[in-house]
Structures are given as structure tokens and as C-alpha cells.
Amino acid sequence: MNQKIKDIENSLCTLYIEGKMSNLIEKYSYSDKIKQYLNNLKLDIIENIDVFVEFENLDKEFVENFINRYEVNVMVNNSIEGAPVVIEETPEYQKLIGLVEYENKSGNLVTDFTMIQPGSLHLANGGYLVLDARKLLESYFGYEALKRCLLLNKIIIENLKNQLDIIPIVNLKPEPIPIKTKVILIGTPEIYYILYNYDEEFRKLFKIKADFDYEFEDNNENMITFVKLIKYIVQEKNLKDITFDGIQEISAYAKRKAESKKYLTTNISSIIEILEQANQIAKDNKNRYIDKNDIKLAIENKNKRNSLIKDKILSLYRQNKYIVDVTGFKIGQINALSVVDYGDFEFGRVNKVTVNTFCGNGNIINIDREVGLSGNIFNKAILILTGYIGEKFAQTGNLSFNASICFEQMYGEIDGDSATLAETVALLSSLAEVPINQGIAITGSVNQKGEVQAVGGVNTKIKGYFDICKIFGLDGSQGVIIPESNVDDLVLDDEIITAVKEGNFNIYTVNSVEDCFDILLPASIKKGRKTNNFDYVEEKILKRLNKFKDNKEKQKKE
Structure with missing residues (x-):
């Protein structure tokens, strides 16, 4: 009888559930x-129909545990339109492939299928997963887990602890899920080339490289895009609107960051930083809009906050502890310009270059190189200088002089070739025994033919020398010599532009070493000459070299 009753209940239950299922x-x-799952669900409900019949009379905890078997763990919701785009900020192992969580019950770790959690790869399946390459490589086992999933074309959820334990605990083993995801790694070129050269699987998986330029050209189309970007930042960050003059000022800042008046930087984070600070300034001043002055003040405040070391160095110049001449004429001395870069802030530094020349065998000694305070590029520049001097003055015989070159009061390592022009001019001044203008600082690279080449950081260098000239007073005789090829890189501060317009400061451009002497020689020497001032210097050098040669021959005879 019980069996017949059971069969009747099953038949009625089957009839009822069939309609629903x-x-x-x-x-x-x-x-x-x-x-298959739905059919198994139907059979399980029929088999356990007694529980449903006695539902209200059973223990509450038992009922809850029983009902859990019919829950659905929705790991991924694909209700969005289009392909999913997931940006994973912390690409750790279990963040990428998911995990099985555990619950502590009476001192025991318990789990079930409802505690299976999805990873970024699940959420991005059928779409795109964006990862920071550096963070991925820094994560423990994250990079290897990502490669394994991409190579197998499926996601296997497995707790990292189980892979590390000698005796792993009993765990659920979810079925592998097929994956069809485009993974985009964002990182520096250095990371890309390290992975490309040392990881063959990386080459196989990541075949498309897209380089993002650090600057973009200043044209009408790009400027419209730039203004739209500024508008988007304003709306996204809930900032005040910006006036036309404000847009011009922030674009000038972007050009200074790119070190070119023809290009703007793509470093958007630095622009956002200035806009946010300018917005606060506008709020404090109760301005309706962010204007030019707010942008300028934000930039000025940022520079002040980061300029402690620069201020200390300027103080040393002010106290004459760093010796520099910005007026008068001297032989074998010149002010060279360099850039000190601390990452978040850079400033121009003035270095006095001195040269002594004397009778010898053509050895040009750089003191900084001899004591190991110079880098490879700097050492190369000295050898290039030697080649230029050799071609210029040793066509009919050996050089009959020695020279020592030194960056005075330089106590750290120096590198780069932007001081080559200054060293060459100072050397020629010493050889010719002709004085040169100490108010004119020089930056520029030189090749073996005496042609002046472009250098970096030209705006920072000009600003650095201008600040020092202000300490001692601008009298119109000061200025800088830069390569002609750096003209397009000039994006100067308003203060410097005003000083140039008023004749208190000068910026000269040159294409060759010879051009410098049209600017640097005293007026008494240049009087009556137009562009052949180097002929005078060359003549003086040849006379002195012949004098050295005669003295050496005289000594041999003696």
C-alpha cells in the first residue's frame, strides 16, 4: 500500500512538474x-517530494540546507548589450581565474557550489580584459595563470593554496569553462621588450603591439580633440568651466611638458592635476570660471612645492658659494647649461667650464672623465671635440698643445653631450687667448665637423640661467646660445618673453661652432667685422700653435 501511494504521488508530482519544466x-x-541539468533537477524534486510535502513541519536549518541544492550560482550576468570590457586593477591569481570560498562551521571548513566566485576572465569572456602589465608581473602566479588559460582556451578554477600545499584539502573541481577573450596589456616599452625577448609564450599570445606617442601635433584637428578632452575632464571631475584664455594657458603648459611649440604632451594625468588645483584656486577666489590666472597660479604653486633643492642651489649662487660670472669677458671660461631632473621636478643648472691650454702633444684631458665623474655619452662628446680640433688645426702636423677641461664645482656624476659646444668654445678661447662674453651661457651638442646639434631640455636650461641672472641683475648683456634646430622647442615663460622683448635678456641661435664667436667676442674685436670673426680666432690659434711648435723644436735642439 505504501509503495502504491508512493507511486501515485510520484505520478501526480511528475505530471505537475512536467508542465512547469x-x-x-x-x-x-x-x-x-x-x-540535462533541468532533467536531473526534475528527477531530484520527484525523489524528494516528501520534503516538500512536510515542508512546514521540518527543522528550519535542515530545510535551508536542503533548499540550497536548488539554488543557481550566477557567476556572470550577460544582460549587458555588446561585448563586456573589464579593467582589472589587481590582477592577482584568484582575481583572474576565480576561486572556491570556504565557510567555517563548528571549526570545519565547508564549501559548496554557491561559494564558487568568478574571476576577471569569466566576466570578460566574449569581450575584452584590460590589465596593467607591471601589476600582473608583480602578482604571485598571476601571469602564469593568465597564460595557461589563454593557451588552453579555457578557465580552470583552482585555489592557489591547493597548488602550494603538500597535502591539499578536499575541494570542489568546477568544470573548465571555454574562454574567448581579448586580453590587453598596458605597460611601458621596457616591459614589452623584456617579455618579447625572454618569453616565447608571450610572443605567441600577444601578437599585436600598439605604441602610444608621448606627444601629438598641434594642428586644428588635434586642438579640437584636446579641447573636447578638457571638457570631458571638467565634466567627469565636476570642475568649473574654463575660459578661452584658460584653455590657451593649459595648452601652453602641455607644450612645455612636450618641450615643443609644435606638439602637446599626451601625459593627461599632469594636465588633470593642474586643472584640479586651478579649480580649487577658482573656488577660493569665488570665480565663476577657471581662467588663465588660475592655471598659471596652479603651475606656479606646484613648482614652489617641488623646488626646495632648486631654491637651495640658487641660495648658494646668491651667497657666491657657487662661483659664476654673468658679466664681463674672460679667456677660457664659459657658462654651460644642464638639467637636474628629480622625476617630479626638474630645473636648469649653470656650470662654469674652465679650460687651460699649454705646450704639449695634443692631449685633451677632461678632469671629470679622469676621476670617473662622467658618463659614456659625456666621454664620447670629449672625443668628438678632440676630433673637431684635430681636423681644424692638425692637417699639416701634430697638435702641439695639451688642454685640461673641467666643470667647476661639480661633485656628482655628469652625463650627456649638451655641454660639448660650451667646452669647444672655451677651448678655442683659451687657445686663441681671446676673451669671451661671460654673460652668454651656452648649450648645444657638436659633431666632428663643428656643426651644432639639437639638445633636450632647452626651455628648462634657459629658465635656470635666467633665474641666476635675475639674482645678479639683468643689464641686457646676458643671454643664451642654443642650436638653431631647437627653435621649434622654445615654449618660454611669460617673464622671459617680456625680458627678451624689453631687451633685458637675449636668445641667440647658431648652426656651427664658428657662429658662436660672432656673439661672444668683445665689441673691440668685432669692430669692422661682420661674419668672419672666427677667422680672427683661428689666426690667433695658429700663431700660438706655431709658437708651441717652435718652442718644442728649440728644446729638442738644446
Whole structure:
């Protein structure tokens, strides 16, 4: 009788459930696995019909645990339109491939399928996953897990602890999920080339490289895009609107960051920083809009906050502890310009270059190189200088002089070739025994033919020398010599532009070493000459070299 009653209940239950389940089975008929699950669900409900009949009379905890078996753990919700785009900020192992969580019950670790958590790869399946390459490589086992999933074309959820334990605990083993995801790694060129050269699997998986330029050209189309970007930042950050003059000022700042008046930087974070600070200044002043003055003040405040070391160095110049001449004429001395870069702040530094020349065998000694305070590029520049001097004055015989070159009061390492022009001019001045203008500082690279080449940081260098000239007073005789090829890089501060317009400061451009002497020689020497001032210097050098040669021959005879 009990069996017959059981059969009748099962028949009634089957009849009832069939009507409910048929719609679901038809809806998901495209998936054999879902159909199989629904059929198994139907059989399980029929088999446990007693629990449903006595539902209200059973223990509450038992009922809750029983009902859990019919829950659905929705790991990924694909209700969005289009392909998903997931940006994973912390690409750790379990953040990428998911994990099985555990619950502590009476001192025991318990888990079930409802505690299976998805990873970024699940969420981005069928779409795009964006990862920071540096963070991915820094994560423990994250990079290897990502490669394994991409190579196998499926995601296997496995707790990292189980891979490390000698005796792993019993764990659920979710079925591998097929994956079709485009993974985008964002990082520096250095990271890309390290992975490309040392990881063959990286080459196989990441075949498309897209380089982002650090600057973009200043044209109408790009400026419209730039203004739209500023507008987007204003709306996204809830900032005040910016006036036309404010837009011009922030674009000038972007050009200074790019070190060119023809290009703007793509370092958007630095622009956002200035806009946010300018917005606060506008709020404090109760301005309706962010204007030019707010932008300028934000830039000025940022520089002040970061300029402690610069201020200390300027103080040393002010106290004459760093010796520099910005007026008068001297032989074998010149002010060279360099850049000190601390990452978040850079400033121009003035270095006095001195040269002594005397009778010898053509050895040009750089003191900084001899004591190991110079880098490879700087050492190369000295050899280039030697080649230029050799071609110029040793065509009919050996050089008959020695020279020592020194960056005075330089106590750290120096590198780069932007001081080559200054060293060459100072050397020629010493050889010719002709004085040169100490108010004119020089920056520029030189090749073996005496042609002046472009250098970096030209705006910073000009600003650095201008600040020092202000300490001792601008009298119109000061200025800088820069390569002609650096003209397009000039994006100067308003203060310097005003000083140039008023004749208190000068910026000269040259194409060759010879051009410098049209600017640097005293007026008494240049009087009556137009562009052949170097002929005078060359003549004086040849006379002195012949004098050295005669003295050496005289000594040999003696």
C-alpha cells in the first residue's frame, strides 16, 4: 500500500512538474548541458517530494540546507548589450581565474557550489580584459595563470593554496569553462621588450603591439580633440568651466611638458592635476570660471612645492658659494647649461667650464672623465671635440698643445653631450687667448665637423640661467646660445618673453661652432667685422700653435 501511494504521488508530482519544466527545457534547448541539468533537477524534486510535502513541519536549518541544492550560482550576468570590457586593477591569481570560498562551521571548513566566485576572465569572456602589465608581473602566479588559460582556451578554477600545499584539502573541481577573450596589456616599452625577448609564450599570445606617442601635433584637428578632452575632464571631475584664455594657458603648459611649440604632451594625468588645483584656486577666489590666472597660479604653486633643492642651489649662487660670472669677458671660461631632473621636478643648472691650454702633444684631458665623474655619452662628446680640433688645426702636423677641461664645482656624476659646444668654445678661447662674453651661457651638442646639434631640455636650461641672472641683475648683456634646430622647442615663460622683448635678456641661435664667436667676442674685436670673426680666432690659434711648435723644436735642439 505504501509503495502504491508512493507511486501515485510520484505520478501526480511528475505530471505537475512536467508542465512547469517543459517551458524551461524548450527555452534552453540550444544547450544539452542545461537540458540535462533541468532533467536531473526534475528527477531530484520527484525523489524528494516528501520534503516538500512536510515542508512546514521540518527543522528550519535542515530545510535551508536542503533548499540550497536548488539554488543557481550566477557567476556572470550577460544582460549587458555588446561585448563586456573589464579593467582589472589587481590582477592577482584568484582575481583572474576565480576561486572556491570556504565557510567555517563548528571549526570545519565547508564549501559548496554557491561559494564558487568568478574571476576577471569569466566576466570578460566574449569581450575584452584590460590589465596593467607591471601589476600582473608583480602578482604571485598571476601571469602564469593568465597564460595557461589563454593557451588552453579555457578557465580552470583552482585555489592557489591547493597548488602550494603538500597535502591539499578536499575541494570542489568546477568544470573548465571555454574562454574567448581579448586580453590587453598596458605597460611601458621596457616591459614589452623584456617579455618579447625572454618569453616565447608571450610572443605567441600577444601578437599585436600598439605604441602610444608621448606627444601629438598641434594642428586644428588635434586642438579640437584636446579641447573636447578638457571638457570631458571638467565634466567627469565636476570642475568649473574654463575660459578661452584658460584653455590657451593649459595648452601652453602641455607644450612645455612636450618641450615643443609644435606638439602637446599626451601625459593627461599632469594636465588633470593642474586643472584640479586651478579649480580649487577658482573656488577660493569665488570665480565663476577657471581662467588663465588660475592655471598659471596652479603651475606656479606646484613648482614652489617641488623646488626646495632648486631654491637651495640658487641660495648658494646668491651667497657666491657657487662661483659664476654673468658679466664681463674672460679667456677660457664659459657658462654651460644642464638639467637636474628629480622625476617630479626638474630645473636648469649653470656650470662654469674652465679650460687651460699649454705646450704639449695634443692631449685633451677632461678632469671629470679622469676621476670617473662622467658618463659614456659625456666621454664620447670629449672625443668628438678632440676630433673637431684635430681636423681644424692638425692637417699639416701634430697638435702641439695639451688642454685640461673641467666643470667647476661639480661633485656628482655628469652625463650627456649638451655641454660639448660650451667646452669647444672655451677651448678655442683659451687657445686663441681671446676673451669671451661671460654673460652668454651656452648649450648645444657638436659633431666632428663643428656643426651644432639639437639638445633636450632647452626651455628648462634657459629658465635656470635666467633665474641666476635675475639674482645678479639683468643689464641686457646676458643671454643664451642654443642650436638653431631647437627653435621649434622654445615654449618660454611669460617673464622671459617680456625680458627678451624689453631687451633685458637675449636668445641667440647658431648652426656651427664658428657662429658662436660672432656673439661672444668683445665689441673691440668685432669692430669692422661682420661674419668672419672666427677667422680672427683661428689666426690667433695658429700663431700660438706655431709658437708651441717652435718652442718644442728649440728644446729638442738644446
